[in-house]
Each structure stands twice: as C-alpha cells, then as structure tokens.
Amino acid sequence: MNEKKEKYTAVVLAAGKGTRMGGSVAKQFLEIGGKPVVVYALEVFEHSPEIDQIILVTGADKIEYCQKEIIEKYGIKKTVSVCAGGRERYESVWKALQTLKSLESEQEQKNDYVLIHDGARPFLNQEMLERLCACVKEEKACVLGMPVKDTIKLTDENGKIRESPRRDLVWQAQTPQAFAAELLFPAFEKLMQHSTEGITDDAMVVEQEMGIASVMVKGGYENIKITTPEDLLIAESFLAEK
C-alpha cells in the first residue's frame, strides 16, 4: 500500500526593498543571466518532487507584476498564492503563514512542513533541497548553511574583541529554513504578540518562542544572498560557469 505523502509548502520571500543594493528595481526582480533573480529559486521548487505548493510573498504594489511577469511567464504552476508581505522580513513570513492557514481551510488539508526561502538567493539547487527535506522529517527544524571560512571575532559595542569562537562550530545561516508546521505556526503566533527586534531568520523565532534548536544542514558556498552590488558580479560569474 502507498504511504500518503507528507505535504510541503515553500514560501518564497520577495517583499524586501533592497536598501543595501540601492537602485530603483528591488534586487529580487533584477535580471541576471536573462531572468529575474527570484525566478531561479521558484524554478527549483517547481521542479522538486518534494514540494507540493509555493506561496510567493511580495510588495502589495507588485502582486499583479509577479502574477503576470514571474509566475505566468516562467510557468511556476505550483504557485497557490501571491500575497502581500510586511515591513520586516519576519512580518512577511507571518503574512505567508496566515495565507497558508486560509488555504488549508479551503483545501481541507494541513501542511506537514513549511520551507522559508529568500527570493534573493538564486543558487539553491535540488541537492541542497533534498538534504533539507530529508533532515526536517527527522529533526523538525533545519537550516541550510555552511561552515565559515574566516576566523570570527565577537566584539563589544566599541569593536573590542571579547571572544574568538571555535571556527569549527560557526556556520553562516542560509535559506531555505524548514520546519514542521506544528512548530512554525505557534512560534510565529507567539512572536507577533510582543514587540520584536533583531529577528533576522526563522530559526531564531522557533528557538526564542518554542525553545527548539534547529539543526544545520549543508547548503553550498554558492547559495549566496544578493545583498549588495558586488553580489551581482559574483552571481554573474557563477552563471557564466554553468
């Protein structure tokens, strides 16, 4: 007898303003290798056998653009919603989770796992995604990342070094970050009940609100986030190699 497949939703975040990049077009919509940055990750989720559906989060004024110029144009058929995000990244995640709750009522089916990905990370690939999906089934909270290559210094506010942590224990966190839905929903519900500062990823929310530590899963050094202008040069050089 076939076992019922567990349900995976990918949330792709594309509601940021790209302040550090500058320019008039938000970085997730800039073209690299002839396609907008956000399309690369959407295509990976579209072609993954694990992922059942995709929610794309963008600015309220970009919903129509995303529907026509991203989802329809590039054939991202697993997209079940293009919804408006919030001011901060975690608020965009919260909006996506609310959308997902409404969809669950309509679909009369709950999700087992939710993956949250920065639309500004175009070099996710199927191998990274497979490792993450396999891990989250076991561990319930998993973060893609890579060990750091430089020596890390922790300083005080004046830049004075306070600690040099063991490098073999220090990782750069990437996305996607994947969670059992039963952990992620209550974590964000709790988070939104108090004033919140300094939240820069989803694993922090699950740790802070639920007391659950996520497990690091090997991503790739190429899984960069396009953040500042030099990242576009790095991205072009990765694409030239393909």
Ligand SMILES: Nc1ccn([C@@H]2O[C@H](COP(=O)(O)OP(=O)(O)OP(=O)(O)O)[C@@H](O)[C@H]2O)c(=O)n1
């Ligand atoms: N309110 C926000 C802020 C960020 N993001 C998304 O989260 C990802 C990672 O965020 P970051 O690199 O910080 O993007 P921006 O917030 O756009 O950049 P900046 O901080 O330079 O303005 C990006 O794909 C971005 O579009 C989002 O959906 N909603």
Ligand SMILES: C[C@](O)(CO)[C@H](O)COP(=O)(O)O
């Ligand atoms: C989630 C993230 O991409 C993991 O590295 C990162 O923390 C986002 O941070 P940012 O301040 O939004 O760039």
